[in-house]
Amino acid sequence: MDGNIFQQYPKNDRSNLIAMLQDIQEVHGYLPEKEIRKVADHLGMSLSGVYGVATFYNQFRLTPLGKNIIRVCRGTACHVKNSANILMALENELGICAGQTTRDKLFTLETVACIGACSIAPVININDDYYGRVTVKEIPKILNKYKKQEQAVSAE
Template sequence: MHKQIFESYKPLDRSSLIPLLQDIQNIYGYLPENALRDISDFVGVPLSRVYGVATFYNQFRLTPLGKNIIRVCRGTACHVKNSANILYALESELGIKAGETTRDKQFTIEVVNCIGACSIAPVILVNDDYHGRITVKDIPKILKKYQTTPANKKPEKAEVEE
């Protein structure tokens, strides 16, 4: 699927490394290992160098994101309003640390410097939804809203036996 992207680049052109990484990530949401190997071969640089570039820039991801991205604001206003406790509660509730994704790929936690909603600090952003003036007690309720469980999942079509 991603090899079609190479058609718009010249082979062995090292200057295309970052644009190729961006294009691949736009397709998958992260940089799969097989795509990094293909980029390495196409651009003509060692795989270790491709990994070096991919890990140097924080815009690139080597693992897929969860279905729901939780961005925890750690800006000044949120910091003063104890956003560290909010982050800790999210990490405890989900069993992951900031920058990680749950095993079921439901949630990813990211820490951001500022969400730009200082008037409702502390604030988190779940996908495109702002949750402001939250407390640690609000975390389970917020997470439940976004969790896909058998109870709130759309039923699959039943197979009929003949």
């Protein structure tokens, strides 16, 4: 399919850079280095120029996401209710920092400006599941739910 992406865009037309990167990320879930090199070549740009755009915009990822995306709300209501402690507990439990993915590719940890569930602050969401009024003590139990799901799938 990514061959088709390059056919859709005229060579050396730099105005298509962002659209191409979006299409590639749609296919792969992130921007593999090999594809970034192809984009630079196709558009007649330097590799650093393409990387510059890819790293400037938050929407682009240079590494694959984990199976479970954990988003920690850092909005005002959550901040006041100590979401920083929730984030720290998740980082400690997973052994990664916000913006990273665990080695086993099971979890990616992200922060967001606002989840939109201020009345139940502090809030995290994992994939489509929301956890409100979450406490540091609940973090291991919440994560174990997803670890057990993965073990069940692996056992099949």
